[in-house]
Amino acid sequence: MAFAKHQSFYIREGWLTKGIKAIDKDERFFHREDAFVKLGLGKNMVQALRWWMQATGLAGEKKKKGSKNVNYLTEDFGEKIKENDKYIENKNTLWLIHYHLASNENEASTWYWFFNIFKEKTFKKEDIIEKLSMWAENTFDKKVAETSLNRDVDCFIRTYLPSNKQLSPEDTMECPLTSLNLLKEDLNDRKVYHFNSVDKSQINPLVVAYCICDWAINIKNSGEVTLDELLRSPKTVGLIFNLDFTSLTDILFQLDNEYPELGFKVDRTAGLDIVKVPIEDGIKNKILNLIYQRESKTTLTGGTRV
Template structure:
């Protein structure tokens, strides 16, 4: 698993746009010794950005035919760059958050906090202590406590930097602060309950489609949506009632509605036959057309 790879820098506004723009012309950009000058960031920030573009799913790290690492823009990255390069839509921020927390790598602390850790009120010290316990139980090799502390600090900043508009020190926003999933007040960290309107129905459908695609299923239950790792309840801390309300709204989607089916006294949700990327392409194009 992976810890502390962000160089203690949380993701900044416009960073993803910068990274994708340079990778579009040079898949080895992050290995260019002059990359920091070309992109206008410090050397450690460039290494941080290399982590964030992969962690948010807009870029994949693979090997080319010469067995050299390259960074290739994903379908999601292409869509974000084309339609919402500055992360103005809350749905985009929600999807990037989902990419961060859905898998145990490369953002293991994020995965733990949203999928495993059950407390909603804590301090950084209590978070660190619980993370240390989890890492000891799940890792074969020892992990530096300093790396785990940096992860906790970065996680909190990623979701809160920019929330306090009256704080002059918070001039550098994170694109995920608008989700309101985490709040820090006088040293106390709150995992906030969300609702489907704030997350966005487009993002919820994308998550549902991606989950079903990854698990090769075409139906899920409400219990799955509430309790399963990688689905709405854990990813966005949404209550069962809000999940049901969102499902009812998604049955009314004009092109790709979900539908209820009843099997063995169990309500299942059948998803439409479309890939998450094609769905997002359609949603983005309609949204941009409306804005025009």
Template structure:
């Protein structure tokens, strides 16, 4: 299997902020070429040039929009279903929207965001310490066809962290909320302490929240299962508990769910009967797909129902 075409830049060092996606969807609905007209975009979106370019990056990274004809960006079915005129959550008031956007960021197969792909899937250290992670991703980048400058890697990692951790000022106070990425609300990364690094400089220590996520609805989980299945195991009629828990790009890795929570969720899905069957034995546990014809729109609607209903 060939090496993915990793992305390290395009965000212009900005995270995606609270009002950005609804603004972008409204603007693109009337003018698909907006982002190719920088001056017009700056006026219509009320953003500076670099922020406009950053927003163009994030609407595509979160699969809200995709390249169309010429320089156009067209809204995806996902983008329309959630943020459109009659969307399920146009102002991002439901936590399901945040979980879905997080999944979309982490589930690029051919051109993944490097920090998201590496840290959620392959970084096995219990602690996230900036100097240690930068050393690890520098080592990783040297194996790529085009090694990158350390400054580029550092900026990329910092954007990753600011996507999930609130911005703090020099006195460690939290800056106003609207400067943060909405995915901060998911609580996926937590500060756990501090330690001295190799240069005897004290650094903050972070870690992934690996506890059950009660606000992650079964509908969102089912959306992720279906998307992972189609992208990575499209020819398979069953997926093992191990694949869904620890596989690269799996729901277990992306959502940082413990195995027992995933097992419980899969058992619940198995009880839907007409949709999935969960098989459990002393040696093997797997989810079997019974129905294959789900549309993206159906699954997105289920994500906002709380419980995933049979149809």
């Protein structure tokens, strides 16, 4: 369980690129006294970025000989983003970052709770704080300070929703994840928020494929799952992307038709709604390669990035 480790700083444009480059060059970068000078950020911002790199699944942290902490780019995600989209220009990368953030129960508990546990689609900030506090206490047998929850919820909202307030130059740098349009303010009451459904046309089916495989391998530990599990189980695409039954089934059939080599199959015989998911070694890297190869070809032929 972790709350308010972001020092009240949401992800700014360009931050994750700075983090990728820094860790790639020096595994001890975030532990050096001059890190803030080299990044051109305040000391608290540097600590926030160190946390965001781990919360988004781009990096991890471990101890080496001599008990010194070091950071590293995760092999199956951070390294692939460094190779293919280190400037975070691709919309697919943002969806993948959102997935890793929203499924990170240990490092980003508020983000995990909102997308996987909280069921309301229309809510106020006070609703989130109250129910998040109850969940944390019941789940971890520990009461979290209201100030920490308040900072976390503020940061969560700014992760997905641009501000309409008069802000300082630093704060006008919105979080890249706002472009996913997952949250919106009510037109009649700005204290009310809505969790938007994701239209299947907004998201690359290969991104969904990657997330399903990640869940099937690391959580389900099975290559055979049900549609209901993919829609309702924690850390699945149904909850994290707010997909409905029709959208998810359409995406799965699209994967079967357009990428048969991946091995996704939907069996709706007798209403069973079984999905066969590839879980062999290297499947997630294979899907990421398809995502970025496709984008590279689109760019070379003068198409538009998605």
